[in-house]
Amino acid sequence: MKRVLLVLLAFCFCAAGLTVAATAAGNAYVIQNPYADVDWETWGTYKANLHVHTTFSDGDYCLRDMVEEYYRRGFDVLGTTDHMVVGRPWDQKPRTVPPFDIQNWGKPHDVLSTNRLQEITEGVGRGGRGMVQVPKGLEMNGVVPMKSHVNGFFAGWGQAFLGVDNDFRTAVAMTEKYGGVSFINHPGDWLHSENDLSVARDPANVNYFADILRDYPSCLGIEIYNDGDYPTRGDRVLWDELLTRLLPEGRQVWGFANDDSHNYNSVDNTSELMFMPKNTVENIRACMETGAFLACSRYDRIRLGDFAGDKNLPFPSVTNITVNQAAGTITLQTTGTDLVEWVADGKVIATGGTIDLAAHAEEMTCYVRAQLIGPGGISATQAFGLDDGTGGKHPDDALHGWAWVKWRVTLMFRKNIFTWLLRAISERI
Numbered sequence: 096m097k098r099v100l101l102v103l104l105a106f107c108f109c110a111a112g113l114t115v116a117a118t119a120a121g122n123a124y125v126i127q128n129p130y131a132d133v134d135w136e137t138w139g140t141y142k143a144n145l146h147v148h149t150t151f152s153d154g155d156y157c158l159r160d161m162v163e164e165y166y167r168r169g170f171d172v173l174g175t176t177d178h179m180v181v182g183r184p185w186d187q188k189p190r191t192v193p194p195f196d197i198q199n200w201g202k203p204h205d206v207l208s209t210n211r212l213q214e215i216t217e218g219v220g221r222g223g224r225g226m227v228q229v230p231k232g233l234e235m236n237g238v239v240p241m242k243s244h245v246n247g248f249f250a251g252w253g254q255a256f257l258g259v260d261n262d263f264r265t266a267v268a269m270t271e272k273y274g275g276v277s278f279i280n281h282p283g284d285w286l287h288s289e290n291d292l293s294v295a296r297d298p299a300n301v302n303y304f305a306d307i308l309r310d311y312p313s314c315l316g317i318e319i320y321n322d323g324d325y326p327t328r329g330d331r332v333l334w335d336e337l338l339t340r341l342l343p344e345g346r347q348v349w350g351f352a353n354d355d356s357h358n359y360n361s362v363d364n365t366s367e368l369m370f371m372p373k374n375t376v377e378n379i380r381a382c383m384e385t386g387a388f389l390a391c392s393r394y395d396r397i398r399l400g401d402f403a404g405d406k407n408l409p410f411p412s413v414t415n416i417t418v419n420q421a422a423g424t425i426t427l428q429t430t431g432t433d434l435v436e437w438v439a440d441g442k443v444i445a446t447g448g449t450i451d452l453a454a455h456a457e458e459m460t461c462y463v464r465a466q467l468i469g470p471g472g473i474s475a476t477q478a479f480g481l482d483d484g485t486g487g488k489h490p491d492d493a494l495h496g497w498a499w500v501k502w503r504v505t506l507m508f509r510k511n512i513f514t515w516l517l518r519a520i521s522e523r524i
Contacts, residue, residue, distance in 0.1 A: 124452055126425065127480030128418045129347065129386035133370045135415040141374050143172035143367040143388070145229060146246055146280065146318070146353030150199040151191050152177035152237065155358040158185060159205040166215055166226050168363045171374050174229035176246050178237030181254045185228060186212040192255045195237060227374050234280065235266035241510045242284045245314075246353075249380060250275025260511045261285075264307055271313040276383060278314065278351050279304065281321040281330065285510070288329030292397075295329035298492040299502045301336045308341060308348060315383055316349035319475065320365045320392035322356070328396035331475075335441035342461040342480050343488040349383075350475055352390035363406050366391045368474065389413065389467075391474040404472025411467035411474040418479070423452040425463070425479055432467040432474075439463045452481065460487070 148154035149161050156164075158175060162185050165173050175182050179192045185207045207215070218225035231251045236243050236258025245266035247253055250273035253266065263279055270277040282304065288294035295301075308314055319334045321327040337348045352365040368389040371378040382388055389412060393404035404410070408431065415428040426449040427435060437445040439459040450463060462478040494502055508514070 123483065124423060125482040125484070126418050126420055126423075126452070127347075127482065128416070128425075129349075129477040129479070130370065130416045131418070132385065133387050133416070134372065135370075138370050138372050139374070140412060141171035141369045141371055142169060143174075143369050143379070144170055144354050144356075144365065145172075145174035145176070145232070145248075145278075145351065145367065146234070146321070146355045147173060147175045148177055148234075148355070148357045149175060150202045150204050151180050151189055152195060152234075153198055153357060155202075157203040157205040159207050159211075160203075161356070161362075162207060162215065162226075164359055164362050166221075169221075170226055170363075170366070171224065172227050172229060172367075172369060172379055174232040174246070174248060176232040176234045178234050179253060179255050179257065180233055181251050182228070182230070182232040184212065185215075190254065192237070225374065227376060227379065229379055230376060231275070235270075236262065240516075241514075242281065243510075244280040244284075245270070245277050246280055247275050247277045248383075261506055263304075264310075267307055267311045267314045271311050276313050276315055276380065277311075278349070279307075279317040280353075281318050281327045281355065282333055283327040283330045284321075286329070286333070287326070288333070289326045289396075292329045292332050295332040296336055299494050301333065301340065302493045304333070305337055305340050308337065309344070309346060312346075315386075316347075316351060318353055319350035319390055320352035320395070322354055322361050322364050324392060324394040324396045331395075331397065332441060335438070338462050338464075338478050339440060339460055340489040342478065343486075347386060347478070347480070349386045349388075349477055350390045352392050352475075364393050366410055368410060368412050386477040389474045389476060391472060393472040395473045398466070399468070399473060405470050408469075408471035410471045411469040413467070413476070416476075425450050425452070425465075427465055427467075427476075429467055431469045431471050433470070434468045436466050436468070437463055438466060460489075 149158040180189045183189045186209045188206055216225045229248050232248050233253050235245045235253040235256055238257040239260050241260055243261050243263050245263055247270040250270045252269045252273045267277050286294050319330045334350050341348055354361045354364050356362050369382045370387045371382050391410035411432040412430050413427050417426040435448055436443045437450045444455045444458040462480050464478040465476045467474045
């Protein structure tokens with residue numbers, strides 16, 4: 096009997112040792128779920144777009160017509176974001192900014208009537224499903240041709256702020272100072288990474304944005320899809336690079352998807368699908384801040400090539416997300432989806448509705464995210480943070496000393512109005 100007990104005790108110790116070894120090897124994770132607070136049985140899914148232009152800056156159509164078009168297309172949340180023009184309620188004309196508004200002289204500048212605004216808010220003609228405006232939206236750094244643009248909401252800062260080349264930080268900092276939130280628009284448009292994805296992986300470029308996100312919690316993330324995904328095709332690459340650096344520090348980076356619409360052709364190319372208990376301004380802000388949304392696009396020029404999602408069909412979406420901490424699995428229930436891919440460190444590591452994290456431990460560092468592909472396009476979940484208890488961080492690849500000075504000088508000469516003019520002329524020649 097003593098020998099049997101000794102054998103059993105030895106077995107128990109070995110089993111415990113194996114468990115500790117497995118945890119130390121990274122096969123057991125604490126999963127940080129951005130959708131943890133979503134009540135999938137009672138909450139609704141709301142279609143949003145947070146980047147829209149009108150004739151109050153450089154859009155082709157007046158505010159009234161753009162709002163009506165989004166309402167007709169079934170959107171529930173809309174942020175109108177004219178350059179340097181703080182948004183007002185849609186039945187009031189915002190103050191335009193000369194001389195930027197000269198390009199739209201002679202075009203209509205109509206707004207909604209107060210009665211029509213109430214109808215849209217109440218969901219008239221849509222069974223009571225109203226469309227809500229995100230307050231005080233605008234796109235900052237309006238007259239920087241290299242497009243270091245930032246979208247801000249809820250603050251009201253940025254009216255007539257022309258901006259400075261290569262300066263994302265001022266817009267982000269001032270939005271935070273006045274109690275708003277922001278995200279960085281189409282970073283690939285600034286990086287020119289569309290034809291060279293290594294530019295989006297360049298540590299100097301990645302850390303440039305990472306430092307801003309570290310310093311300002313109110314800057315919620317970056318656009319990973321914009322309009323037809325031409326100059327922005329490298330922005331998912333940049334997103335993955337930012338996640339590998341910042342998630343081990345506890346800093347999430349949400350991915351946004353927006354039309355950046357200047358005309359009707361861009362409407363419904365992208366969307367955020369927001370999960371909320373009710374469509375209110377307060378819930379919209381909470382959703383933006385907590386990441387309880389999907390970033391959706393009809394286009395993904397890297398993953399889908401020339402495929403375009405059908406605008407007559409809904410974007411792929413999720414109806415439930417189950418995180419099993421004990422089993423180390425994440426399961427998605429989806430609609431409008433033919434394929435679910437799981438991405439870690441910028442690579443697809445698994446397919447299917449469920450991922451077993453232990454089976455892919457060698458392919459992941461600090462996160463995994465899903466992308467849903469269907470006839471309506473592609474939708475990205477936010478990243479699920481993975482903490483294996485080791486406290487591991489991305490190696491410090493920030494530039495220092497002369498290398499930093501050289502990069503800043505190169506940036507100054509390569510990204511300014513003069514190089515932009517030369518590039519514009521050469522493209523036309």
